[in-house]
Amino acid sequence: MDTRYLQGFVAVCEHGSFADAARRLNLTPAALAARIRSLEHEVGTALVARAGRRARPTEAGLRILERARDLVKQARDLQAIANSEERLGELRLGVATSTLAELTPAVLEALYRLHPDLRIQVASGASTWLFGRVVSRDLDAALIVQPEHGLPKGFEWRAIKRERLVLLAPPGTPEDADPLRLLQERPLLRFDRELRGGQIAESWMRRNRIVPRERLEVDMLDTIAYLVAAGLGVALVPDWAPAWLARLGIVRLALPGRPPSRDMGVFWDDNGANVRLLRTIHEVALDFVRQPRVRKG
Numbered sequence: 001m002d003t004r005y006l007q008g009f010v011a012v013c014e015h016g017s018f019a020d021a022a023r024r025l026n027l028t029p030a031a032l033a034a035r036i037r038s039l040e041h042e043v044g045t046a047l048v049a050r051a052g053r054r055a056r057p058t059e060a061g062l063r064i065l066e067r068a069r070d071l072v073k074q075a076r077d078l079q080a081i082a083n084s085e086e087r088l089g090e091l092r093l094g095v096a097t098s099t100l101a102e103l104t105p106a107v108l109e110a111l112y113r114l115h116p117d118l119r120i121q122v123a124s125g126a127s128t129w130l131f132g133r134v135v136s137r138d139l140d141a142a143l144i145v146q147p148e149h150g151l152p153k154g155f156e157w158r159a160i161k162r163e164r165l166v167l168l169a170p171p172g173t174p175e176d177a178d179p180l181r182l183l184q185e186r187p188l189l190r191f192d193r194e195l196r197g198g199q200i201a202e203s204w205m206r207r208n209r210i211v212p213r214e215r216l217e218v219d220m221l222d223t224i225a226y227l228v229a230a231g232l233g234v235a236l237v238p239d240w241a242p243a244w245l246a247r248l249g250i251v252r253l254a255l256p257g258r259p260p261s262r263d264m265g266v267f268w269d270d271n272g273a274n275v276r277l278l279r280t281i282h283e284v285a286l287d288f289v290r291q292p293r294v295r296k297g
């Protein structure tokens with residue numbers, strides 16, 4: 001059985017359409033459909049049902065989906081192991097959007113310096129989405145917020161840094177300004193409460209009985225930063241990219257007492273073929289975080 005047929009089947013099930021799955025695999029929809037037909041002929045039953053432009057696994061398809069995922073991953077691992085003396089092959093790395101400004105470029109630079117021939121495929125998104133992609137073995141590892149509900153068996157998460165909650169204020173704000181007063185007087189650019197950082201901020205404001213003048217709610221930290229830099233309000237967010245924020249002229253104000261935090265780290269499948277490389281990601285990320293950085297701006 002050709003594992004490419006299984007790869008096509010898994011992609012169709014995950015994307016819900018032949019067109020989207022074909023784009024992911026760099027195939028035409030017709031070529032992908034031919035692979036699925038060949039697979040169905042080999043197993044002797046229909047695996048995918050079409051309804052208009054959508055596609056879903058049949059009952060038989062659902063029964064083999066997890067096993068098919070595992071076989072595709074095992075085939076990829078075998079290839080990586082067989083070629084480990086010559087090259088590392090491809091690394092599929094997920095990165096939380098909040099790591100794009102500082103941490104991700106530093107990690108990629110270090111990996112390419114250590115392994116010039118390494119091919120890296122990067123996917124960005126919310127931590128919860130990336131967590132699922134690693135668990136389903138679509139990604140080898142991800143830089144994400146610490147999972148809230150524990151880890152599946154065979155997976156590992158290692159911390160890189162702790163990001164305390166801070167208040168971002170527009171350029172020109174006095175650095176000794178009272179953050180509590182600013183939260184009450186200035187419009188709030190709220191971090192999405194569906195995300196861990198936004199939930200932490202909301203809980204902190206409730207505990208401190210702060211009722212903000214909410215202007216809008218955004219799910220991207222870099223977008224919030226640009227809005228703060230433009231003078232549209234203040235934001236209560238994890239301190240995720242201090243050097244980059246300083247270059248925008250944004251003033252970061254510490255909160256009183258012991259503000260809450262979130263932990264960022266690396267999450268990976270500990271049974272994969274590239275575990276040594278994944279541990280290297282953790283090491284180079286730690287090295288970057290520990291480096292003293294001079295404020296610019």
